[in-house]
Amino acid sequence: MRIGLFFATTNPYATPEFLAAAAAGAEEGGFSSVWVGEHAVLVDEYESRYPYADDGKIPLRGETGLLEPFDALSFLAAVTSRVRLGTAVCLLPQRNPVYTAKDASTVDWLSGGRLDLGIGIGWLRAEFEAVAAP
Numbered sequence: 304m305r306i307g308l309f310f311a312t313t314n315p316y317a318t319p320e321f322l323a324a325a326a327a328g329a330e331e332g333g334f335s336s337v338w339v340g341e342h343a344v345l346v347d348e349y350e351s352r353y354p355y356a357d358d359g360k361i362p363l364r365g366e367t368g369l370l371e372p373f374d375a376l377s378f379l380a381a382v383t384s385r386v387r388l389g390t391a392v393c394l395l396p397q398r399n400p401v402y403t404a405k406d407a408s409t410v411d412w413l414s415g416g417r418l419d420l421g422i423g424i425g426w427l428r429a430e431f432e433a434v435a436a437p
Contacts (some may be wrong), residue, residue, distance in 0.1 A: 307336030336387035373406035380414035392423030
């Protein structure tokens with residue numbers, strides 16, 4: 304069995320110091336992978352139902368900062384040597400697929416082939432509207 308960790312790349316954990324220490328701990332602790340999520344924007348008021356909470360609300364506020372996943376994974380690639388790096392998940396319908404492929408292949412190349420690309424469709428209609436995605 305392989306066990307990975309999901310890194311909250313949000314305030315106050317989205318600092319180089321915290322991420323580097325957490326990544327070092329993951330490698331030293333024998334974890335097989337580290338994963339980061341994606342939201343281009345977060346809003347406080349929305350009609351969509353978050354599918355992973357009983358109350359239907361994501362446990363993050365609109366003012367919560369959230370790092371761009373491929374940038375965060377590039378940083379994690381530079382401070383690790385063994386753990387696999389993954390997106391959980393990349394919201395492909397909200398992205399340009401060509402740039403996403405380039406971002407993903409860059410992380411994979413710079414990490415020595417350690418990227419696991421998780422792709423999802425998203426759930427937050429307000430986020431689709433904010434990025435002008437259909």
